[in-house]
Amino acid sequence: MSLTNGTTGHIVSSSSGLSTNLHISSEETCLKKAPFVNQSSGVLRATAFRDYMKENNTISWCTDSLSDFLDYPENIPIQSSNVQIMPSEDVSKPNDWQDWADQLITEDDGVTPNWNEILVDTAVADQTPKMEYHVGKSSGTSLSLQVNSLVPASPGEVCTPVTPSPSSCGSQSKPRMRWTPELHEAFVEAVNKLGGSERATPKGVLKLMKVEGLTIYHVKSHLQKYRTARYKPEPSAEGASEKKPTPTQDLSSLDLKTSSEITEALRLQVEVQKRLHEQLEIQKNLQMRIEEQGRYLQMIFEKQCKFGIDAFQPASSTQEKSETELTNEISSSPARVKTESGPIIVMSPSSEKQEEERDPSESQPSKRAKLNESSSTESS
Amino acid sequence: MKFGKRLKQHVQETLPGWRDMYLNYKGLKKLVRLIASSSEDEFVYLLDNELDKFNSFFIEQEEDFIIRHKELQQRIKRVIENDPSSQEEYENEMARIKKDIVDFHGEMVLLVNYSNINYTGMTKILKKYDKRTGGFLRLPFIQKVLEQPFFTTELISKLVKECETIIDELFPTMVVAEKMAKAVGTEAREGIFRNIVVALLTMKEIRKGSSTHSHFSLPILDLRDPELIRSFQLNSTIHII
Numbered sequence: 001m002s003l004t005n006g007t008t009g010h011i012v013s014s015s016s017g018l019s020t021n022l023h024i025s026s027e028e029t030c031l032k033k034a035p036f037v038n039q040s041s042g043v044l045r046a047t048a049f050r051d052y053m054k055e056n057n058t059i060s061w062c063t064d065s066l067s068d069f070l071d072y073p074e075n076i077p078i079q080s081s082n083v084q085i086m087p088s089e090d091v092s093k094p095n096d097w098q099d100w101a102d103q104l105i106t107e108d109d110g111v112t113p114n115w116n117e118i119l120v121d122t123a124v125a126d127q128t129p130k131m132e133y134h135v136g137k138s139s140g141t142s143l144s145l146q147v148n149s150l151v152p153a154s155p156g157e158v159c160t161p162v163t164p165s166p167s168s169c170g171s172q173s174k175p176r177m178r179w180t181p182e183l184h185e186a187f188v189e190a191v192n193k194l195g196g197s198e199r200a201t202p203k204g205v206l207k208l209m210k211v212e213g214l215t216i217y218h219v220k221s222h223l224q225k226y227r228t229a230r231y232k233p234e235p236s237a238e239g240a241s242e243k244k245p246t247p248t249q250d251l252s253s254l255d256l257k258t259s260s261e262i263t264e265a266l267r268l269q270v271e272v273q274k275r276l277h278e279q280l281e282i283q284k285n286l287q288m289r290i291e292e293q294g295r296y297l298q299m300i301f302e303k304q305c306k307f308g309i310d311a312f313q314p315a316s317s318t319q320e321k322s323e324t325e326l327t328n329e330i331s332s333s334p335a336r337v338k339t340e341s342g343p344i345i346v347m348s349p350s351s352e353k354q355e356e357e358r359d360p361s362e363s364q365p366s367k368r369a370k371l372n373e374s375s376s377t378e379s380s
Numbered sequence: 381m382k383f384g385k386r387l388k389q390h391v392q393e394t395l396p397g398w399r400d401m402y403l404n405y406k407g408l409k410k411l412v413r414l415i416a417s418s419s420e421d422e423f424v425y426l427l428d429n430e431l432d433k434f435n436s437f438f439i440e441q442e443e444d445f446i447i448r449h450k451e452l453q454q455r456i457k458r459v460i461e462n463d464p465s466s467q468e469e470y471e472n473e474m475a476r477i478k479k480d481i482v483d484f485h486g487e488m489v490l491l492v493n494y495s496n497i498n499y500t501g502m503t504k505i506l507k508k509y510d511k512r513t514g515g516f517l518r519l520p521f522i523q524k525v526l527e528q529p530f531f532t533t534e535l536i537s538k539l540v541k542e543c544e545t546i547i548d549e550l551f552p553t554m555v556v557a558e559k560m561a562k563a564v565g566t567e568a569r570e571g572i573f574r575n576i577v578v579a580l581l582t583m584k585e586i587r588k589g590s591s592t593h594s595h596f597s598l599p600i601l602d603l604r605d606p607e608l609i610r611s612f613q614l615n616s617t618i619h620i621i
Binding site for chain 2: 270284
C-alpha cells in the first residue's frame with residue numbers, strides 16, 4: 001500500500017512493515033521533499049512528520065528506483081532501517097549535494113545495485129529492529145573523510161559505501177570512537193617518531209600506536225586535524241603561524257591598550273567563563289539527581305503496584321504515572337508512610353489535579369526521596 | 381515557549397559553525413502538538429536523530445579540543461624555552477598566547493554549555509510529549525540520554541580546569557574588583573566572550589521561576605555578584621535582551 005502525493009513524489013512502504021528512509025541532512029537548505037510515511041500511520045501523522053522534516057532541513061528520499069528496490073527484500077524482518085549520509089561542514093556545498101542527490105534519484109541502474117548491497121548486507125548481518133546504517137561513516141569521529149569519497153564522485157559512481165556500521169544512539173551497537181588525551185599523546189609520539197606531522201603517514205602511525213580497535217580512518221582524520229592545528233594555530237592568530245611570530249593585524253587593536261589593560265580584560269573574561277562553567281557543573285549534577293529520584297520513585301511505585309494493587313485506587317485510567325504526579329500524590333495526599341516492609345501509599349483522587357503546580361517554597365527534592373525514612377507525612 | 385525563545389536567541393548568538401548543531405526544539409515541539417500516541421516510534425526515531433547529531437558534533441569538538449590543548453601547551457613551552465630574538469617579539473607572542481588560551485577556555489566552556497542546553501531541551505520536549513500523549517516516554521528515554529557521549533562532559537571539564545591552571549600561571553596579576561568592573565572587552569575577543577555572557581544570561585533566564593516550576597525544577601540562578609553584573613552592563617556592545 002502506498003500513498004502518492006503529486007507534488008512531493010512517491011512515498012513507499014512495504015506491507016511487511018519495512019520502511020526505508022533515505023535520510024540526508026545538509027547544512028544548506030536543499031529542498032526536495034519526498035516525505036517518509038510509515039505503513040501504519042494516518043494522514044495526519046504523515047503531515048506532521050512531513051512538516052517537521054521540511055522545517056528541519058532534512059530531506060527524505062523515496063524514489064521510483066528505490067521503490068523498485070524496496071519491493072525486493074520484502075521478507076527482511078527489519079522494522080526500520082535507515083541509510084544515513086551525513087556531510088560534514090567543510091565538505092558539502094549545496095551544488096554538489098544537489099547534483100549528487102539528483103543522480104541518486106534518477107539513475108536507476110547505477111544506484112540500485114549499491115543500495116541493494118548496503119541493505120542486503122546489513123540485513124543479513126543484523127536482524128534486530130531499528131538498526132541504523134551509516135553510509136560513509138565509520139565509528140563516527142570525523143565524517144569529512146568518508147564523505148570526501150562520496151561527494152566528488154563522478155556520475156554513475158554515486159555512493160560507494162564505506163563499511164556500513166551501526167550507529168549508537170544509546171542502543172546496543174558499537175560505541176563511537178572517542179579520543180582521549182592519553183591516546184593523543186601516543187599519537188603525537190608516533191608522529192614524532194616518524195619525522196613530524198608532514199612526514200608521518202596514517203598507516204605508519206597506526207602501526208606504531210598499536211591500539212586495538214583503532215582504524216586507519218580514525219588516524220587519518222586525526223592526523224588531518226593535527227596538521228591543521230599546528231600550521232594554523234588558534235583562529236585569532238591567523239596570519240601568524242608558529243614559525244613566524246611577526247606582528248599581525250590583530251595586534252594593532254591590542255596596541256591601543258596597554259598590556260596591563262589587556263591582561264585585565266582577559267582576566268575578566270576568564271572569571272566569567274569560570275563562573276559559567278561552575279554553574280554548568282552544578283546544573284548538570286542537579287539534573288542527574290533529579291533523574292535519579294525519578295527512577296527511585298518509579299521503582300517504589302512499581303513495587304507498590306506489586307504489593308498492594310487492592311489498596312491502590314487509581315484516579316486516572318493509567319496504571320503508571322509520571323514521577324511528578326506521583327510525588328505530588330505521595331506528598332500531598334494524606335498518606336502514611338511505613339518504614340517496615342516498604343511504604344504503603346494510598347492515593348487520593350483529588351491530589352491528581354495538582355500536577356505541576358507545586359509550591360516552590362517546599363523543601364528540597366532530596367528530602368522527598370527519602371520516603372522510607374520519614375515517619376510522618378508532609379502535607380501541603 | 382520561554383525555553384524555546386531563549387534557545388533561539390542563544391543559537392542566533394552562538395558561534396557560526398554551531399548553529400545547526402543544537403536541538404531542534406521548535407520543530408519537535410510542533411510535532412508533539414500534532415502527533416498521536418501511536419507514532420511513538422517515529423518520535424523516538426527523531427529524537428534518536430537529534431542524539432546522533434549531538435554526539436557527532438560533540439565528539440568532533442572534543443577531539444579538536446584535545447589536540448588544541450596539547451598544542452597550546454607546546455606553544456607556551458616553545459616560547460619560554462626558545463631564546464626570543466627580541467623582547468618585543470616574546471611579548472607579542474605571549475600576548476597572542478594569552479588571548480588564545482583564554483578564548484580556548486571559553487570555547488570549551490561553550491561546549492559544556494551546548495551539552496547542557498540540549499539536555500535541558502530534551503527533558504522539556506519529553507515532558508511535553510508525555511503530557512500531550514499520556515505516554516511514559518520521558519523517564520526511560522532520559523536515562524538513555526544520560527549515557528550519551530555528549531552528556532558525559534567530564535573530560536572537557538577536566539581540560540577546562542587544566543586550562544585554568546595554565547592561565548593562572550600566565551596571569552600573575554590578581555584582578556581587583558573595581559578594575560574588573562572597569563575592564564572593557566576588545567573587539568577582537570568579542571566572539572567567544574560575548575557568547576559566554578549570552579550563555580550565562582540565557583541560563584539565568586531559563587531557570588527563572590515559571591508557572592510550571594516545581595521542586596523537580598532547577599533552582600533559580602543567582603548571578604548576584606555585583607562586579608560581574610556591572611561588567612556585563614559596561615560592555616555596551618553586547619546586546620542582551
